[in-house]
Amino acid sequence: MIDVKTKLVGLLGYPLGHSLSPLMQNKAFKLTGLNCLYLPIEAENKDYSELLSGMKKMNFIGFNVTIPGKIDIIQHLDAIHPLAEKIGSVNTVQIENGRMTGYNTDGEGFVSSLTSETRCVISESSFMVLGAGGACRAIAMTLAEREAKKIVIANRTFIKAKALCDEINGCIRDCCIPLALSTEVLAQYMPYINVLINTTNIGLFPNVDNTPIDHKLLRKDLLVADIIYNPIRTRMLIEAEEIGCVTLSGIGMFVNQGVEAFKIWTGIDPPVREMREIVEQFLLNKQ
Numbered sequence: 001m002i003d004v005k006t007k008l009v010g011l012l013g014y015p016l017g018h019s020l021s022p023l024m025q026n027k028a029f030k031l032t033g034l035n036c037l038y039l040p041i042e043a044e045n046k047d048y049s050e051l052l053s054g055m056k057k058m059n060f061i062g063f064n065v066t067i068p069g070k071i072d073i074i075q076h077l078d079a080i081h082p083l084a085e086k087i088g089s090v091n092t093v094q095i096e097n098g099r100m101t102g103y104n105t106d107g108e109g110f111v112s113s114l115t116s117e118t119r120c121v122i123s124e125s126s127f128m129v130l131g132a133g134g135a136c137r138a139i140a141m142t143l144a145e146r147e148a149k150k151i152v153i154a155n156r157t158f159i160k161a162k163a164l165c166d167e168i169n170g171c172i173r174d175c176c177i178p179l180a181l182s183t184e185v186l187a188q189y190m191p192y193i194n195v196l197i198n199t200t201n202i203g204l205f206p207n208v209d210n211t212p213i214d215h216k217l218l219r220k221d222l223l224v225a226d227i228i229y230n231p232i233r234t235r236m237l238i239e240a241e242e243i244g245c246v247t248l249s250g251i252g253m254f255v256n257q258g259v260e261a262f263k264i265w266t267g268i269d270p271p272v273r274e275m276r277e278i279v280e281q282f283l284l285n286k287q
Contacts, residue, residue, distance in 0.1 A: 070134025107142030113252025220244035
């Protein structure tokens with residue numbers, strides 16, 4: 001029952017109609033017997049200052065941040081975890097005694113899914129990452145830390161890809177190449193790539209007919225991953241499967257990052273299996 005002692009957790013971003021975080025986290029709160037409620041809060045970056053000021057005065061113990069605010073949110077925080085500071089992106093915030101501390105659980109969430117659900121060996125693989133936003137930063141930097149052979153970052157705005165690659169090459173290790181996200185440019189590098197990862201929102205519900213890459217660039221020995229989890233199988237993954245690629249949906253990353261966020265807010269381990277089950281069941285029922 002919701003009462004004056006109910007602790008609140010939010011999800012900030014815009015739009016949020018596709019998100020299953022409230023479904024998953026509220027299930028976890030219920031199963032663990034915690035008097036907590038997870039709320040979606042649609043807000044644009046320009047609204048953060050006023051919004052966060054109000055959250056500090058309410059019963060909020062934390063919140064998640066999704067597209068497009070994972071980088072801009074940092075300027076509003078009181079502190080940032082060293083890993084999130086290195087990544088330069090925050091997806092989880094803890095509120096304690098009026099102070100907001102930012103964390104990033106995206107990179108480890110993806111890598112955990114990649115290594116547990118496929119046969120990928122990071123140190124033996126070359127990666128192409130589509131996009132250059134907050135999720136890309138987290139994933140690319142984590143892959144660099146894990147000794148990936150090569151990381152190619154392709155983005156529609158080349159200067160953003162170059163800035164991120166320069167940061168990775170300078171702060172972690174020299175392994176990153178920036179590209180413009182165009183079919184002609186990608187075609188030159190695809191023969192040298194083992195793993196393709198989409199970190200953009202292209203193909204996200206309800207725009208399920210969109211894809212970030214021409215399927216003619218794919219080949220059957222590629223591992224193709226999409227961090228989108230709604231739908232479970234994006235158009236990119238469907239086209240990859242049709243030519244024989246091993247694919248990885250965004251469900252594993254989504255659940256894993258949510259598990260780590262839950263621990264940050266509550267200090268206890270959540271019911272991981274049930275969290276994944278409720279997400280998968282909801283998505284399967286929609287198909």
